[in-house]
Amino acid sequence: MRSPAQNAELALLLEVAGTPKPGNVDRHHDLADLRFEHFLAGAVGAREGLELAADGAAVGPAFERAIAGMADQEGGNTQFGALLLLVPLVRATREDLSQPVVEAVVRETTVGDAASFYRAFDHVDVGVDEPPEDMTALDVRRGADAIPALEERGLTLFDIMERSVPGDDVAREWVRGFDRSFAAAERLADADGPISDRTAAVFLSLLADRPDTLVATRHDEATAWEVTDLAAELVADNALETEPAAIEAFADNLVERGINPGTTADVTAAGLFIALEHEAIGL
Amino acid sequence: MRSPAQNAELALLLEVAGTPKPGNVDRHHDLADLRFEHFLAGAVGAREGLELAADGAAVGPAFERAIAGMADQEGGNTQFGALLLLVPLVRATREDLSQPVVEAVVRETTVGDAASFYRAFDHVDVGVDEPPEDMTALDVRRGADAIPALEERGLTLFDIMERSVPGDDVAREWVRGFDRSFAAAERLADADGPISDRTAAVFLSLLADRPDTLVATRHDEATAWEVTDLAAELVADNALETEPAAIEAFADNLVERGINPGTTADVTAAGLFIALEHEAIGL
Numbered sequence: 001m002r003s004p005a006q007n008a009e010l011a012l013l014l015e016v017a018g019t020p021k022p023g024n025v026d027r028h029h030d031l032a033d034l035r036f037e038h039f040l041a042g043a044v045g046a047r048e049g050l051e052l053a054a055d056g057a058a059v060g061p062a063f064e065r066a067i068a069g070m071a072d073q074e075g076g077n078t079q080f081g082a083l084l085l086l087v088p089l090v091r092a093t094r095e096d097l098s099q100p101v102v103e104a105v106v107r108e109t110t111v112g113d114a115a116s117f118y119r120a121f122d123h124v125d126v127g128v129d130e131p132p133e134d135m136t137a138l139d140v141r142r143g144a145d146a147i148p149a150l151e152e153r154g155l156t157l158f159d160i161m162e163r164s165v166p167g168d169d170v171a172r173e174w175v176r177g178f179d180r181s182f183a184a185a186e187r188l189a190d191a192d193g194p195i196s197d198r199t200a201a202v203f204l205s206l207l208a209d210r211p212d213t214l215v216a217t218r219h220d221e222a223t224a225w226e227v228t229d230l231a232a233e234l235v236a237d238n239a240l241e242t243e244p245a246a247i248e249a250f251a252d253n254l255v256e257r258g259i260n261p262g263t264t265a266d267v268t269a270a271g272l273f274i275a276l277e278h279e280a281i282g283l
Numbered sequence: 284m285r286s287p288a289q290n291a292e293l294a295l296l297l298e299v300a301g302t303p304k305p306g307n308v309d310r311h312h313d314l315a316d317l318r319f320e321h322f323l324a325g326a327v328g329a330r331e332g333l334e335l336a337a338d339g340a341a342v343g344p345a346f347e348r349a350i351a352g353m354a355d356q357e358g359g360n361t362q363f364g365a366l367l368l369l370v371p372l373v374r375a376t377r378e379d380l381s382q383p384v385v386e387a388v389v390r391e392t393t394v395g396d397a398a399s400f401y402r403a404f405d406h407v408d409v410g411v412d413e414p415p416e417d418m419t420a421l422d423v424r425r426g427a428d429a430i431p432a433l434e435e436r437g438l439t440l441f442d443i444m445e446r447s448v449p450g451d452d453v454a455r456e457w458v459r460g461f462d463r464s465f466a467a468a469e470r471l472a473d474a475d476g477p478i479s480d481r482t483a484a485v486f487l488s489l490l491a492d493r494p495d496t497l498v499a500t501r502h503d504e505a506t507a508w509e510v511t512d513l514a515a516e517l518v519a520d521n522a523l524e525t526e527p528a529a530i531e532a533f534a535d536n537l538v539e540r541g542i543n544p545g546t547t548a549d550v551t552a553a554g555l556f557i558a559l560e561h562e563a564i565g566l
Contacts, residue, residue: 047330
């Protein structure tokens with residue numbers, strides 16, 4: 001039986017292998033400077049941090065180690081958001097991989113965890129928004145330089161996540177008990193076919209549910225809504241099965257415009273991990 | 284910097300991602316019962332054994348652990364041969380990843396290593412030939428049941444490999460100082476483009492050099508030669524760049540006939556590991 005850290009690494013690999021995932025790197029699509037092999041190397045590099053979490057390390061240091069390892073490839077940020085979901089989920093498996101347990105894990109994070117989270121930003125460039133005015137001192141892009149301000153205000157990692165909602169649907173998972181991640185796991189179990197097909201179906205359904213917050217950050221809200229509305233139409237038409245050309249056209253359009261629904265991929269990876277751990281999908 | 288165990292796992296992932304690799308599973312091709320995700324899970328599962336080798340464990344036990352982990356997926360044998368090359372190569376990195384050092388590593392294996400090797404066959408079905416008559420008691424398909432006979436004759440793992448040449452080009456690497464693996468690493472460094480393209484080019488060139496011994500075992504010598512001659516023509520025509528359709532036709536033909544040049548993929552994986560460790564390819 002695979003360990004939680006192994007399943008978490010495998011979830012990262014299955015996520016990037018799932019195809020088609022319009023706008024993102026997948027088994028059949030690369031982007032100009034971000035290729036499939038960067039995600040493979042990112043997953044391999046993240047494993048040590050995932051093992052720390054499985055061994056009972058605090059969420060912050062385990063996350064920072066995972067990001068340092070993930071960043072050890074030339075593609076840049078590949079799986080930052082996915083790991084921010086996976087690390088507490090892996091930590092929860094020490095007791096039980098359920099929504100109440102992972103909710104307790106994230107609510108028990110400390111100021112020290114928050115400091116590690118800020119240090120993680122020193123390892124890799126992450127696409128984030130300007131912070132609100134009262135949070136300038138805590139801009140994550142300042143990395144470790146923001147730690148004194150963080151300590152002064154006594155903010156835990158959970159506090160930081162709470163302040164990032166709305167606008168960041170990875171943070172929203174932390175605040176809402178990993179709702180969408182667990183829902184994604186159920187959808188993966190209910191879908192048909194090999195894991196790659198299930199992954200593609202669940203990615204598209206998640207994208208149809210809510211605008212991708214990475215798209216909203218890098219482009220704007222209207223663009224994020226447009227993408228979600230298009231995804232919803234494709235889901236309604238069952239296009240993955242009946243109109244593959246429509247899916248490819250959607251994908252080409254997103255890639256041309258530089259639109260990558262990365263947050264949706266992060267939630268998909270979290271769902272894959274939960275489904276693997278619960279043996280709801282076989283492999 | 285990635286550790287040797289990380290690079291070895293990454294080599295397994297890059298090998299299966301490299302496309303086109305006619306007849307084998309790759310980023311764009313699955314077989315009926317053996318799919319891309321089985322190789323992803325196989326690589327993830329092998330990591331613990333690779334870490335044992337990097338930490339100085341003996342070759343046999345590290346290999347057995349790698350195979351037990353690799354086999355923890357439903358596809359069956361994905362990377363047995365590749366791991367039989369990678370484990371001693373990873374072990375060699377403790378001193379120096381060079382041909383003389385890895386040659387010393389394999390020549391110093393013991394009867395205990397051979398026993399672990401036989402135990403590895405209990406974890407997974409591997410495509411092997413009938414043994415010669417005087418070796419029936421040592422048929423690897425007997426798994427751990429063959430260990431008493433092995434101990435009685437005092438055969439080391441190197442002795443077993445020596446007795447498997449010719450007919451098994453993974454064993455040949457052990458006996459010939461990993462000649463082709465190091466040559467593959469040089470070819471990967473000299474090739475052009477992203478790693479996936481380099482992997483495809485080197486796979487085809489290796490297949491053109493020598494008949495694949497897994498093909499000879501599962502089919503016959505004539506078939507293995509036919510495949511190699513066709514590969515050599517495609518290499519001579521520079522078909523990977525100029526005639527992708529000819530490569531696809533070759534691939535379709537092999538898949539239809541159930542021909543998988545697995546040994547050539549094993550040597551490709553070993554070459555990828557050496558190239559990553561020597562930083563001869565960037566990622």
